[in-house]
Amino acid sequence: MKKNRMPVLKTEQLKAFYVLYTFGKQTVIKAVNNVDLEVLEDEVFGLAGESGCGKSTLIKALFADINPPLRLFGGRVLYRIKDQEINVTSLRAQEKQKLMWKFISYIPQGSMSILNPVRKIKRTFKDFLESHVGKQARKEALEIAKKHFGELGLSLKVLEYYPHQLSGGMRQRVTVALATLLRPKIILADEPTTALDVVAQRGVIQLLKSLQKRWNSTVVLVTHDMGVHAHIADRIGIMYAGKIVEVATKEQIFKNPLHPYTKFLINSLPRFKDKTIRETIPGNPPLLFNLPSGCPFHPRCPHATELCVRQDPKCIEVEESHKIACWWVDGKNREDS
């Protein structure tokens, strides 16, 4: 593993909640709750967790795409651009817009619906380029797109099609191409392969990985599929109920998980050539608008103590490059509190 890499993206005590009103009643959904995160340059950071744990919301917050009903309740999101830390949550819309795509870009879930269905792929590329490059380059938009497709090894024919004519895997590769058009330093990918078949998923993941290697960029990949993380990620963060409960290298997560939730998660994964019954987590995931007190995992945790019910543990380093948020480590209660 490469050492001493600088963090390129950082959050400090980030809180982003959804506030919903239905007929005068207010509901607060604590989707991202006190998250501290560091993403290093030139790495693939995998963010894992079950549906409704807030991982997609965290990606939105990282992209500074906070629009009602999502609201920022505290904390900062910092980008490191040319050795300067910029807090994007306090930037004005125009300044933020300048960073989008050139410094950071975003691949969302659902390739079918993110491309305008009535415009050819090349027109979509043109629309995006028109807003981001100078007047001169506008005329060459098609040339830029073609060159980019060539670099990615995609067929130029694709530019002439409408989105619905492409297969799911091809469509998602087009969105990868769209997101990397301006060579951003950071690519945020939110469940980019969830709706795809395994073969197409493999194609997209391989493309993403090769681009990351070639341009030494950073990829933050959100997916619930631990198998995908095992293939592509360098470091993995595990999210549970709006919090990051464990961050470590891929090897540490798979070989030596420390948080009880991660242990369950890794152990419950089906593996080939092993048909033994796998143990699963008891109970159900908590609802984000009705969180339990203290550590959100304590109702399902076999090691829960009175302390866990009372107080929420901080995420601290317990080994080299291995952080967890748990009072119970290796059978011992954590001393600091």
Place this chain on the structure above:
Amino acid sequence: MAFVKTYLIPRLIHYFLVLFLGLTAVFVLPRLMPLDPVEEQIAQYQTFGAYIPPEQLEQIINTLRELYGLKGTLLQQYTGFWRRLFTGDFGPSLAQYPTPVSELIASHLPWTIGLLSLTTVFSWIIAVLVGGIAGYYRGRWAEILDDIVMLIRPIPYYIMAIICLIFFGYIIPLFPLGGGMGIGREFSFNLETIRNILLHGTLPALTLIIVGVAWQFQSMKLIVQSVRAEDYVRYAEATGVKKRIIAFRYIIRNAMLPMVTQLGLQFGFIFSGALITEMVFTYPGVGLLLYNAVVKADYNLIMGILVFSVVAVATSILFLDLLYPLVDPRIRYK
């Protein structure tokens, strides 16, 4: 040629089917009228004091029946109806005997076409543009616009027409109260006549546009609301595509597609709309002609106008349907 096979031919089949049913309805409906046109006419002759000897009466009745296509059994009448359709001859009008029906329609049609198709298309374009922009940008002005539309939208056209007539005709007499051009004027291409036609047309056109825009503005706004929630719009927004590009190429372009169908429906209402407009403003179009025909039980004229409107409406809907794949690529390859 997938377009011809999977789109054009089925549409054409559907078109002819609807045309057939609609025209059959046109044939059936007047025959349900309680007034026998022939007896009406005889009665009318007699009230003018003309004496018709009984042996001639039979002959006159026969001639009239033939003239109105009422001779023979219902089936014979029906085949005769289609024969008349294909030759384009609807016979003479009763009320304005012996002017042929086709001539009457031809002289009134330009007024209706000029007023209604222009206002329909015009209000559609305004509604799509204003509704699209207001629906996307949602500023304070958009809210005020919305409130105004919420007040206008539920008012039926007829009430609206009367309100406008009272307001701009009686209270502030800006425009003439009725007619197509000044009384006793002959149509000719000079500046004065054209000015006059425009002046007479303004009030009916204004009411049609107000109501038309309010109706379609509402639908456009609803469609825009769902389009702006689509993932591709949100994605484009999040990645910093310029608002102007999103408004026109994403929102309006995509919301326009269902609105094209709406335009087709609006054409369907043209003749019903013409009837009321032209009556309130005594505008000399087909609607007024039709109303008079109904009142006077003018068989041939009613049929002529109904046939004409059915064909015109069905054809305009077909035309829009065929146009649709050009604007929506998803249809083309289905």
Place this chain on the structure above:
Amino acid sequence: MAKIEKIVEAKSLTKVFSVGSRFLSTKIVAVENVSFYIRSAEIFTLAGESGCGKTTTAKIILGIEEPTTGEIIFKGKPASIWRHNRGEFMRQVQPVFQNPFETFNPLRTVDDLFFETVYNYNLVQDKDKAVDLITEKLVLVGLSFGEIRGRYPSELSGGQLQRASIARALLTNPSLLIADEPVSMVDASLRMSIINLFKDLKKKLGLSIFYITHDLATAYHVSDRIAIMFRGNIMETGPVEVVLTEPKHPYTQLLKDSIPEPDPEKKWDKQIKFPEIEHEEYLRSGCKFAGRCPLATDKCKSESPKEVRIGSVTVKCHKYEQR
């Protein structure tokens, strides 16, 4: 060898859908000449990518869709006979669907459908006994009646609902459960608990389960035999251990190779090919996989391969035919 008791058998099913209008349309073959059988107390998996025709096959067995050609034989009697006794057929064959939030009407309470099932099939007469019966089945899947009473689907978690859906299907003591992607909408940590539940039900109740999935890892865990489907064709069938550890068909090999295994030491190295255009492969004559197959010959592109039996496995590939 003892006589195999086949609970259900599909005999050369073909289903053609017309896409487009009523008058003129393109035909898409969703299921092409598919045959398989399920034994009693066996979990049989039909695996494949989305759009390969596996859901259509399930619907044909459930009697929701009519096959264009071919027939279903359930407990020795063809579907045409069962059609006259639909009530009894439905009592014996029950479905579990993919999306638990859609399985129950979102605007009605969950227990409503339980009572409906009990009363409509005349399982018991009075309400107390109905509650007892429902509780019995809910306990079997690890729930209690209190958890679902008066609740709307949106008030329960996906895992709970999917268990409830299975419990509802068990009310009538069916002999065959048709589970269409039952875990694809369930969280990873709860997924295996549903899989374990299936194994448990098979053992305890002697239930046969037709498990439809795109997830080969869970298929490996739960099933006895597996069929791999691609674009309407079954490419390979056999015991799950054999098919998934030594895949014969090039498609199965690719599929198996593309599964992201949760093992940090395994990495993909080969770049792969997949179709650019939607529907491209449906309309292909010959072997549907020929466009992407590394071993494809001219014969593959023009001629549909026949089924070849190799040991316990049946494969549909020209490569094995030639031998």
Place this chain on the structure above:
Amino acid sequence: MFGLFRDLLRDYRFAVVFALLCIILSLVILSAFSPYHPQRMYQTPRSRPPSWEHPLGTNWLGQDVFWQLTFAIRNSLTIAIVASVVSRIIAVVVGMSAGYKGGIIDRVLMCMGDTTMVLPFLVVLILISTILREWVRYLVNLGLLLAFFSWAWDARVIRSQVLSLREREFTFTSIFSGMSTLKLILKQYLPYLLPVVLATLINNMSWAIGMEITLAYLGLGIDPTVPTLGTMLQTAIYRQALFWGLWWWFFTPIVASVLLFVVLYWLSLSVSEYLDPRVRIQRIGIRNEKK
């Protein structure tokens, strides 16, 4: 029930509409206590401007405009309710059977719908009311005639909803729970169709009131001596109320009908928003939170 009402009143638009609706309904109730007969003439001094005794003045025929208005609203609403309820019943039955059963019924409905679209329906309506001139003089009969003209479009809307509901998984679960088709439709589908039915019910009411006014203008429809919003306006126009300066006679039916249309439209918006299944699910979900 009370909770539902309280929820609705939180919406300011609904609160305004509700207040106006109360006024309109109290006018309808007041009509039962009218000191004058609705059809008799010369019961009051003629052509008096509004005063304490006659809040909206009197007309040229010696009738009190305020009390005429109460009858007019009552009668117009009667027509509207008959028309919309009857047409809703037809629309639901036809739409559901076409959507669920498909086949012949479906095709016939589709063709009928398309045919009615190309026929100028107002012309046809005028023709029929000419044919049945005597029959449509009565409120209920006119309501029935209007009902016959307004089900086709909404039946199509219901049909398409049923078509999409039929493909949803809970339909299959219900079938395999042994539910009969009728029970399935009533228990599982009706909650989804309720918003459409209610919203179109209200829209249909305002359409029927508008049609009555239009027909009255053409001298068709209701017996012109029976006060409705249409006949009131028509009499005022026919007797040249504005020419004589009797503006209160002329404007009362116009203002009243505009008010009624706005109230009905806003009501339909609030109701359909409230009954929208997505919003309902959200409410169900939130109720859970309090437990």
